[in-house]
Amino acid sequence: MKPFDLAYHHASAHGIVAAVHLPDAAAPVPEEVLDRLHPGEVAHARTLGGFRQVSFVGGRLALRLATQQLGLQPPAVLPDDRGCPELPEELIGSISHKRTLAVAMVARNHGATLGVDLEDYGPPRLGIMGRVLTPRERAIVESLPADRQWPALLLRFSLKEAIYKALDPWVRRYVGFLEAEVDPDTDGGAAVHLQLEGGEGPFDLDAQYCWLHGRLLSSVRVRPVHPGASRPDAREEAGELVAAGSERD
Ligand SMILES: CC(C)(COP(=O)(O)OP(=O)(O)OC[C@H]1O[C@@H](n2cnc3c(N)ncnc32)[C@H](O)[C@@H]1OP(=O)(O)O)[C@@H](O)C(=O)NCCC(=O)NCCS
Structure with missing residues (x-):
């Protein structure tokens, strides 16, 4: 090692x-x-x-x-x-x-972006619940037996961090934890519902997680629903001129 x-x-x-x-x-x-x-x-x-x-x-x-x-x-x-x-x-x-x-x-x-997140299992930090979960997610997690609440929270936290990284090239702004709702299933997948405050999108998200060598690994792939949508160019945002007619994907 x-x-x-x-x-x-x-x-x-x-x-x-x-x-x-x-x-x-x-x-x-x-x-x-x-x-x-x-x-x-x-x-x-x-x-x-x-x-x-x-x-x-x-x-x-x-x-x-x-x-x-x-x-x-x-x-x-x-x-x-x-x-x-x-x-x-x-x-x-x-x-x-x-x-x-x-x-x-x-x-x-192939026209998508990726986000990955790695988390250690412990120690449990249930105190982050209010910052990370929407009221609906919180109700789901709090309805679980006490020993299942931390893994359920960690999973949602990790998937949201992966969502953040995969979304960033498309939205290029801070996306808060409450702008996505995540419903993990028991097969390593998760349904994601985005409510982006900037109205960006729509995006197609595929979210997965696995426990690998004792740690949680989450990954998210994001692609725009309308093919041909372009990722904002950092130079344009900075006010630098991008030559008219220059090609972007
Ligand atoms: C940016 C953020 C996700 C990074 O996560 P982290 O747990 O602090 O750190 P990690 O080790 O998992 O990831 C760090 C890596 O993320 C990547 N990263 C940093 N900023 C990034 C961005 N804006 N977009 C995509 N990837 C980014 C980098 O590769 C960085 O590693 P490097 O600097 O060595 O290259 C986190 O700091 C953050 O701001 N989270 C709050 C926002 C959020 O998660 N919202 C949820 C939206 S649903």
Whole structure:
């Protein structure tokens, strides 16, 4: 179990998952580990300190390993202005990390986006319920036996974080926990009902979860219901001129 080495691969319906062990201590990432990344990624890692450097490097290594599993050359992946990993046109992907593990999910781009979230099971934090759940979700969770309330809450929390990441390229704003309602089933899927305050969409969401090596892994794939919808361009939002007639997908 060497830090920054592969922990596991996993093929899911949304893409290839790769996980990388992270060191328990937040010491600077060794140079021989940084050497595995692209120079641009290394330059970004050097701007980060403590666990942020460790987790950033772990996430990028996991993304590389997952991309290689797809049979593609790993690209340099830097964060966009909102922190979302900026992948080349042919790929979609997402990253999540916990104290000792970083995971990335990658798939070929067929007009959707991906969000992934990794959660440790415990300790239970039922106090987040009011912030994370809508009144209807809360009534469902609170009606469960006491020992089932935390897993039911954690599942909804994790799926919502994955929803956030997958939605961000389309909406490019903070989406609150109460803008989505999640009804997980017992087969690793979940129904999602979005009520986006900005009126964006409509979107087609596919949400999945599994317990993998003792942790919860959630993933969400988002695609616009109307094919041909385009993702907002960050440069346009920043007020920079995008040449008239330039092509976007
Ligand atoms: C952004 C957020 C989801 C990140 O989750 P987290 O538990 O803090 O951290 P994770 O380890 O799971 O994920 C971090 C990774 O998310 C990715 N990420 C960060 N901002 C992102 C964004 N705007 N869009 C997509 N992915 C993003 C990055 O890859 C980041 O890792 P990196 O910086 O090493 O590349 C979380 O901080 C947040 O703001 N949540 C509240 C909003 C929310 O979940 N709403 C629910 C809507 S239904």
